[in-house]
Amino acid sequence: MVAALNSLTNIRYFHKSHLSFPALFKTVFRRIFRTPSSPSGERQEAAAVDDMLHAALEHLNEDVYLYDAETLELRYLNREARARCRWRESDLQGKRIGDTVPGFDMDLFRQHTDPLLSGEKDATTIQAMHAKGPVEVVTRLILGSDGKRLFVSTLRDLSERHEIEQARMQTISMISHELRTPLTSIKGALALLNSGALGGMSPQAGDILAIANRNSDRLLNMINDILDYEKLASDKMTFSDVRIDLHKLVLEALENMKGYAELNHVRLRLERPDTPARAFGDPNRLMQVLVNLISNAAKFSPDNGEVTIRLERIDGGWRLSVHDNGPGIPEAMIAKIGQPFLQLEATQNKKHLGTGLGLTIVKRILSHYRLGLLVTSREGHGSEFAFEMPDDMQEAA
Numbered sequence: 203m204v205a206a207l208n209s210l211t212n213i214r215y216f217h218k219s220h221l222s223f224p225a226l227f228k229t230v231f232r233r234i235f236r237t238p239s240s241p242s243g244e245r246q247e248a249a250a251v252d253d254m255l256h257a258a259l260e261h262l263n264e265d266v267y268l269y270d271a272e273t274l275e276l277r278y279l280n281r282e283a284r285a286r287c288r289w290r291e292s293d294l295q296g297k298r299i300g301d302t303v304p305g306f307d308m309d310l311f312r313q314h315t316d317p318l319l320s321g322e323k324d325a326t327t328i329q330a331m332h333a334k335g336p337v338e339v340v341t342r343l344i345l346g347s348d349g350k351r352l353f354v355s356t357l358r359d360l361s362e363r364h365e366i367e368q369a370r371m372q373t374i375s376m377i378s379h380e381l382r383t384p385l386t387s388i389k390g391a392l393a394l395l396n397s398g399a400l401g402g403m404s405p406q407a408g409d410i411l412a413i414a415n416r417n418s419d420r421l422l423n424m425i426n427d428i429l430d431y432e433k434l435a436s437d438k439m440t441f442s443d444v445r446i447d448l449h450k451l452v453l454e455a456l457e458n459m460k461g462y463a464e465l466n467h468v469r470l471r472l473e474r475p476d477t478p479a480r481a482f483g484d485p486n487r488l489m490q491v492l493v494n495l496i497s498n499a500a501k502f503s504p505d506n507g508e509v510t511i512r513l514e515r516i517d518g519g520w521r522l523s524v525h526d527n528g529p530g531i532p533e534a535m536i537a538k539i540g541q542p543f544l545q546l547e548a549t550q551n552k553k554h555l556g557t558g559l560g561l562t563i564v565k566r567i568l569s570h571y572r573l574g575l576l577v578t579s580r581e582g583h584g585s586e587f588a589f590e591m592p593d594d595m596q597e598a599a
Contacts, residue, residue: 261281264282264358265282265283265286265357266278266354266355266356267279267283267302268353268354269298269352270351271315271352272350274299274300274353275296275298276294276298276301277352279294286302299311310328310330314339315341315353318341318343318353324342325341325342326340327340327537335364336359336360336361337358338357338360339355339356339358340356341353367435367542374428374432378429379429381425382429385418385421389415389419389422392411392414392415396411396412416465427559427560428557430490430559430563431542431559431562434563434566435566439487439567439570441483441484442484442486444483445480445481446480446483447479447480448479448481448520448522449474449513451485451488452492453472455492455496456472456496456511458493459497463496463500463509466500467505467507468499468500468505468508469508471508472510472512473511473513474512477515479515481520481592483571487567488567491564491589492522496509498524499526499528499585499587502529503528504528507526508526508527509524509525510524511524512525518592518593519590519592520590520591520593521589522588522590523576524586524588525584525586526584526585527583527584529584530579530584531579540562542562543562544562561575561587564587568589571591575588576588
C-alpha cells in the first residue's frame with residue numbers, strides 16, 4: 203500500500219498540460235498545512251500527504267485501479283474497486299487487471315489503452331457492460347516514482363444515469379407520439395393545398411405554403427428520430443435482414459438526399475466500383491445510416507461544397523464512407539460523437555438543425571451488426587464517416 207501511495211503522490215503525467223489529482227491534492231494540502239523546513243518536518247509532511255491522499259481515494263464514489271502498463275500487475279485498488287471485485291487488500295498480490303472481471307476482453311482493453319502508449323491521447327474513455335450494470339472507464343498513463351509507466355483507471359457506475367435517461371426518453375417518446383398524429387394531418391392538408399385541388403393561389407401564398415411544408419417535414423423528421431432512438435435504446439427496433447445490393451442502396455440514398463443537398467447548396471458525388479457489391483442486413487436500417495451521414499455532411503459543408511459518397515472494396519468486405527469538405531470536428535469532440543442530443547458548435551449557424559440524435563441512431567444501428575462508426579476529421583479539412591461490412595456478415599444474435 204505504501205509503495206502504491208508513493209507512486210500516486212509522486213506521479214507526473216506525460217502531458218504536462220493536465221495536472222493530476224494527486225499532485226493537485228498534494229499542492230493544496232501543503233499550502234494549508236505547512237510544516238517546519240527540516241528533514242523530519244518534510245518526512246512528517248510527506249506522511250501526512252500520503253494519509254490524506256489515501257483517505258481521499260478510499261472514500262471516492264468511483265472505483266480506482268492503479269496497475270503496471272507493461273505487466274498489467276495491480277498496484278492499488280481503492281475501497282469501491284475492491285468491493286466490486288470482492289477482494290481484500292491482501293488479495294491483490296500477484297493479480298492483474300484482467301483478473302478484475304470474469305471474461306475480461308483483452309482485445310477491447312488494448313484498443314482502449316494503445317492510444318495512451320503511443321502518445322496519441324492524454325486519456326481514453328470507454329463504456330462497457332459490467333455484471334452489476336453499465337460502467338464508464340477513464341484511463342490515463344502516468345509515470346511512477348520508480349520510473350515505471352502505470353495506468354490509472356477510474357470506473358464510474360452508469361446505472362442511475364441510464365435510468366434517468368430512460369425515464370426522460372419515455373416521456374419524450376410519449377409526447378412525440380401525441381404530436382405525430384396531428385402533424386401528419388397538417389402535412390396532408392398542406393399537400394392538398396399544394397396540389398391545387400382546392401383552387402389556385404397567389405405566388406406569395408405559394409411561397410408561404412412551401413415554407414410551411416419544409417418546416418412540417420423538418421418537425422416530422424425530428425419526431426421520427428426521437429421515436430427511432432427510443433426504440434433502439436429499448437431494443438424494440440425490428441430488423442429484417444436480407445441480401446443487399448449495395449450499389450442499389452447507395453444510388454437510392456443519393457436520390458433521396460438530392461433535394462436536401464440542393465437546399466444546403468451542396469453537390470453530391472458518388473464513387474463506386476464496376477464489380478457487384480453485396481452484403482447482408484436490413485436495407486431500410488442501412489438506408490437510415492446513409493441518409494443520416496449524408497444529411498450531416500450536407501449541413502456541415504459550405505455553400506457550393508461537395509459531399510462524396512464512396513463504396514469501395516476492402517479485404518473481406520465493403521467500406522461505405524461519406525466525406526465532406528466542411529470545417530472539421532475538434533479532436534476533443536470526436537470521442538463524444540454519438541452521444542444523445544449532442545450538437546456540435548459548427549452546426550449552430552445552420553438553418554436546418556436536428557435533434558442531435560442522427561449519429562446516435564447511426565451508431566446504434568451499426569452496433570446491432572457489431573460494426574463501428576469510423577470517424578476521421580481534421581479541423582479546417584473536413585470529415586469522413588465510414589463503416590465496413592464483411593461479405594459474410596450474418597444476422598446479429
